[in-house]
Amino acid sequence: xxxxxxxxxxxxxxxxxxxxxxxxxxxxxxxxxxxxxxxxxxxxxxxxxxxxxxxxxxxxxxxxxxxxxxxxxxxxxxxxxxxxxxxxxxxxxxxxxxxxxxxxxxxxxxxxxxxxxxxxxxxxxxxxxxxxxxxxxxxxxxxxxxxxxxxxxxxxxxxxxxxxxxxxxxxxxxxxxxxxxxxxxxxxxxxxxxxxxxxxxxxxxxxxxxxxxxxxxxxxxxxxxxxxxxxxxxxxxxxxxxxxxxxxxxxxxxxxxxxxxxxxxxxxxxxxxxxxxxxxxxxxxxxxxxxxxxxxxxxxxxxxxxxxxxxxxxxxxxxxxxxxxxxxxxxxxxxxxxxxxxxxxxxxxxxxxxxxxxxxxxxxxxxxxxxxxxxxxxxxxxxxxxxxxxxxxxxxxxxxxxxxxxxxxxxxxxxxxxxxxxxxxxxxxxxxxxxxxxxxxxxx
Amino acid sequence: xxxxxxxxxxxxxxxxxxxxxxxxxxxxxxxxxxxxxxxxxxxxxxxxxxxxxxxxxxxxxxxxxxxxxxxxxxxxxxxxxxxxxxxxxxxxxxxxxxxxxxxxxxxxxxxxxxxxxxxxxxxxxxxxxxxxxxxxxxxxxxxxxxxxxxxxxxxxxxxxxxxxxxxxxxxxxxxxxxxxxxxxxxxxxxxxxxxxxxxxxxxxxxxxx
Numbered sequence: 001x002x003x004x005x006x007x008x009x010x011x012x013x014x015x016x017x018x019x020x021x022x023x024x025x026x027x028x029x030x031x032x033x034x035x036x037x038x039x040x041x042x043x044x045x046x047x048x049x050x051x052x053x054x055x056x057x058x059x060x061x062x063x064x065x066x067x068x069x070x071x072x073x074x075x076x077x078x079x080x081x082x083x084x085x086x087x088x089x090x091x092x093x094x095x096x097x098x099x100x101x102x103x104x105x106x107x108x109x110x111x112x113x114x115x116x117x118x119x120x121x122x123x124x125x126x127x128x129x130x131x132x133x134x135x136x137x138x139x140x141x142x143x144x145x146x147x148x149x150x151x152x153x154x155x156x157x158x159x160x161x162x163x164x165x166x167x168x169x170x171x172x173x174x175x176x177x178x179x180x181x182x183x184x185x186x187x188x189x190x191x192x193x194x195x196x197x198x199x200x201x202x203x204x205x206x207x208x209x210x211x212x213x214x215x216x217x218x219x220x221x222x223x224x225x226x227x228x229x230x231x232x233x234x235x236x237x238x239x240x241x242x243x244x245x246x247x248x249x250x251x252x253x254x255x256x257x258x259x260x261x262x263x264x265x266x267x268x269x270x271x272x273x274x275x276x277x278x279x280x281x282x283x284x285x286x287x288x289x290x291x292x293x294x295x296x297x298x299x300x301x302x303x304x305x306x307x308x309x310x311x312x313x314x315x316x317x318x319x320x321x322x323x324x325x326x327x328x329x330x331x332x333x334x335x336x337x338x339x340x341x342x343x344x345x346x347x348x349x350x351x352x353x354x355x356x357x358x359x360x361x362x363x364x365x366x367x368x369x370x371x372x373x374x375x376x377x378x379x380x381x382x383x384x385x386x387x388x389x390x391x392x393x394x395x396x397x398x399x400x401x402x403x404x405x406x407x408x409x410x411x412x413x414x415x416x417x418x419x420x421x422x423x424x425x426x427x428x429x430x431x432x433x434x435x436x437x438x439x440x441x442x443x444x
Numbered sequence: 445x446x447x448x449x450x451x452x453x454x455x456x457x458x459x460x461x462x463x464x465x466x467x468x469x470x471x472x473x474x475x476x477x478x479x480x481x482x483x484x485x486x487x488x489x490x491x492x493x494x495x496x497x498x499x500x501x502x503x504x505x506x507x508x509x510x511x512x513x514x515x516x517x518x519x520x521x522x523x524x525x526x527x528x529x530x531x532x533x534x535x536x537x538x539x540x541x542x543x544x545x546x547x548x549x550x551x552x553x554x555x556x557x558x559x560x561x562x563x564x565x566x567x568x569x570x571x572x573x574x575x576x577x578x579x580x581x582x583x584x585x586x587x588x589x590x591x592x593x594x595x596x597x598x599x600x601x602x603x604x605x606x607x608x609x610x611x612x613x614x615x616x617x618x619x620x621x622x623x624x625x626x627x628x629x630x631x632x633x634x635x636x637x638x639x640x641x642x643x644x645x646x647x648x649x650x651x652x653x
Contacts, residue, residue, distance in 0.1 A: 038636025039555070039588045040505055040625050043517050046549050398589075399551045 046395045060426040064110045068138045077108040099143040354410040365407030375403040394435040402427045486531040494527040498646025506639035521547030523644045559584040574605040598622045613650040
């Protein structure tokens with residue numbers, strides 16, 4: 001109707017609308033929340049994240065750089081196996097067909113034998129869940145026969161039917177593969193196998209041995225010198241040592257088999273466990289050994305509750321005989337003991353650690369204990385002191401999905417940093433004046 | 445919490461709105477006008493709602509620190525708005541308008557605005573056509589990820605409406621938006637101050653009552 005209303009009705013509406021306007025505005029003003037940057041300024045500087053140049057499936061699990069002929073290549077396992085030249089980051093990823101009957105490429109590891117790199121892949125058969133270990137001929141991308149399951153049978157344990165984790169350990173000029181595996185009908189515990197790659201053809205399947213039967217979930221393994229392993233399982237941080245001889249050999253086994261001399265001289269010690277002063281258990285974290293010059297350095301081990309343990313060593317050989325001591329935390333006054341750093345991020349656990357020389361900081365992947373969110377942080381390491389923690393600078397990081405998902409592992413190639421995430425692809429960055437520029441290199 | 449400037453901006457915009465309401469309240473009621481077949485001149489107390497929807501075009505930023513005009517880096521987005529107004533006389537009306545604007549960053553991160561403003565409109569009517577021209581001052585809330593910012597909002601616009609009914613009109617409208625987003629080094633560097641210039645075009649419907 002045309003102008004039916006009375007004026008007082010309009011005034012009534014006006015008063016009410018103005019009142020609502022006022023209340024809403026006051027409420028919203030009280031909720032202002034400033035980020036570290038101005039909104040428009042941050043947007044202005046945001047760079048479009050380069051999209052992955054492949055649409056293939058898969059969560060990236062491992063990446064390695066191998067020289068093939070005159071070309072350096074990246075090999076990436078992500079449900080399938082991919083490769084591309086390392087000097088052309090814009091090039092497409094090329095898929096390599098999986099071995100017959102094994103559709104999934106779970107992980108890859110590289111063993112360098114007589115200066116020749118060999119790429120091993122753990123694979124899984126989708127129909128029966130069985131795993132295998134294959135060797136890739138990088139010159140023509142053909143697969144060897146199944147190495148460990150078809151011909152090998154150890155005296156003390158069958159070969160793993162399913163590979164949970166594939167790791168590599170170097171020392172004394174050779175490389176050993178460590179296989180965390182299990183039998184399909186065994187639901188509790190895993191077995192740690194050592195696969196010796198001493199032969200030049202890297203196909204010595206007779207060298208598959210059991211290092212540690214019935215372990216919990218092994219989260220990370222790194223080397224501490226020639227013959228000492230640090231590893232974590234569900235109960236704590238362990239050190240595996242030998243009897244002080246030059247190397248771990250395939251003839252030494254943890255179960256002391258009489259046919260293998262020297263086996264019983266392995267020593268296992270729990271260094272940090274649930275009984276630590278604050279009851280902080282070690283779970284799924286990274287182990288990082290600083291590359292301090294000389295014979296001293298630091299070993300950092302992260303915990304499932306976001307604590308960082310540090311071992312300041314003057315002699316790597318003493319690692320396995322050291323004990324927990326109060327006062328070892330974050331100080332250089334006491335050598336050769338384990339302590340807990342004051343560093344930590346509440347509610348986050350650490351996934352992987354890596355010293356990024358181009359930045360001069362320790363990078364640490366983090367993950368929310370209840371979700372896969374996390375991203376990563378940069379930590380200052382001043383000598384043996386853990387310094388401040390920093391969020392990566394720049395909008396490239398904050399605007400990338402990388403900043404909100406867990407980083408499974410890092411990989412460094414010179415000045416290039418790769419981050420393999422939990423379901424959000426593999427990201428690549430270079431740092432310029434402390435600011436990373438991230439781009440998505442591979443996505444699902 | 446917001447800075448003092450946020451509150452000043454808020455108070456300024458709200459006071460403009462508040463001025464008109466008591467002014468209207470002081471007016472005496474007019475006798476009701478019989479329904480006419482053709483549009484009659486607007487008189488004091490005529491009210492209307494306008495609802496509109498259209499496109500948002502970010503134009504450019506101004507960086508006052510160096511005088512540059514960088515790109516907004518925002519995508520073309522959408523806008524929707526609701527306006528209430530009341531006429532003071534045949535040509536002028538006042539009112540308030542609230543809108544929602546969305547746009548995206550280059551990596552498809554959502555940027556949204558919730559502007560609310562007081563409005564003064566000069567709206568000459570020619571037969572069945574209405575050509576309103578308006579100026580607004582108000583507050584714009586910007587939302588981006590976890591950041592929220594309240595800023596002064598200035599905008600002006602023009603429309604062209606056709607009354608297809610005694611109470612209803614439909615038309616086009618265009619508005620130029622100016623949002624100075626200022627910082628003062630308290631928590632965000634002053635160098636991040638940017639002045640946003642943008643344009644919206646939309647289709648609007650007016651309901652008179």
